Amino acid sequence: MHCAAGKPKAPPIKTQGIKTKLAPFIASRVEWDRRGRWVEPFLGSGAVLLNVRPPRALAADSCAPIINFYRALQSGQITAARVETFLQREGERLQTEGASRYYAIRERFNDTGNPLDFLFVSRACFNGLMRFNRKGRFNTPFCKKPERFRPAYITKICNQVQWASDAMRGRDWEFARVDWRETLAGVGEEDFIYADPPYAGRHADYYNAWGETDGLELAQALKGAPCRFLCSTWMGNRFRRNERLLEWFAGYRIETFEHYYHLGATESLRHAMQEGLVIGFGNDCSSAWVGNPKGQDKRRREFGPS
Ligand SMILES: C[S@@+](CC[C@H](N)C(=O)[O-])C[C@H]1O[C@@H](n2cnc3c(N)ncnc32)[C@H](O)[C@@H]1O
Incomplete structure (x- = not known):
């Protein structure tokens, strides 16, 4: 069996032990x-x-956040267009408000589990290293780059979201x-x-x-x-x-x-x-x-x- 797309592509979410290259x-x-x-x-x-x-x-x-994210993508609740709008808006606020905006979104994600917030914190956290504390709350600090969501970076993430969405379309995949x-x-x-x-x-x-x-x-x-x-x-x-x-x-x-x-x-x-x-x-x-x-x-x- 081979990778469907030849050269491997990266998913929108980064986790520890990610196997893209392998x-x-x-x-x-x-x-x-x-x-x-x-x-x-x-x-x-x-x-x-x-x-x-x-x-x-x-x-x-x-x-739970990983499964919720992929379920939201599968159901169409998350689309590349929605991600773009969201990251543009929150990226601008991050640039003007700095770390306090990151921590506000991290808090909101921990309270509501919103998959767009999950994407945001996973791409703006320190070293991209997602960690959850004993209560299951995301606790990685900010990457300290208020300019994180530059247009090219948003485009890259949106392309990854679109690629993942295309991969699951028409396929019988259950996320549990x-x-x-x-x-x-x-x-x-x-x-x-x-x-x-x-x-x-x-x-x-x-x-x-x-x-x-x-x-x-x-x-x-x-x-x-x-x-x-x-x-x-x-x-x-x-x-x-x-x-x-x-x-x-x-x-x-x-x-x-x-x-x-x-x-x-x-x-x-x-x-x-x-x-x-x-x-x-x-x-x-x-x-x-x-x-x-x-x-x-x-x-x-x-x-x-x-
Ligand atoms: C090494 S990572 C998998 C990396 C994945 N192959 C990739 O390419 O990104 C291990 C995963 O196992 C999950 N995990 C840990 N304990 C688990 C358990 N008891 N049952 C199911 N999943 C678990 C973690 O949440 C984590 O996402």
Whole structure:
């Protein structure tokens, strides 16, 4: 399977662990006849779903603002034209009023959940790093750029909104705000799962608390699923290696490669990370490998049955 649009495009929302650049590689590892649903229990920004564009999908995340945003886009409540009007108006106010306008919109978003406000704060927050406190309220500070919403930036966001809206038009996609366990409980033999859980111990906030027990539980659920799956995961960095993953997915093929994330304020968040993609073929994990990664990414290595 390939990315529908060739070169990957970025979605209007940015989340931690966004996979835009990796979408073509992930898509190239999907072996699926598209008869069932593309099931994505950790949707995040939607970068993979929007680039792969399956005909049917269950796109889920426990983060309410993300699901509300995509539902609003799907229903036509949000359009590129509405986003343009909104960002022009609020962008002008941001320029004259400065940080106080950002914090007023952040407060309004936390009180009402308005998806346009969500887009605004996610694109004007510090380092683009969305964080929610223990009460589930967005608490990232302002990026300190009152001139943030210049015409070219608004156009860029509107193009991303239009692209996402076009991607879902005519396709049978369901957006659900549910825990991953509920999402995976309903998968069938013809479905295909792409799982991209939060990284254990990194970026932990209200929607991204993830520990070893969660990782183990997810690995068991994926291995027991009646269909094929791919699972993106953190393999390590220059300090540490994710040994647990190799245990949990012993016998499964795992492709790894280096990747840099550009979201984040601190140096530690900007180190190269080793990403992994676990390739699962239901209960028949050993026989179905047909991929040929040679030459596509020289930095990539493989783990798996020899
Ligand atoms: C690494 S991000 C996914 C990134 C996504 N693939 C992308 O390209 O943007 C993980 C996502 O899992 C969601 N999440 C965290 N815990 C969850 C849970 N228990 N059930 C469902 N989603 C969860 C977070 O809200 C976050 O959006």
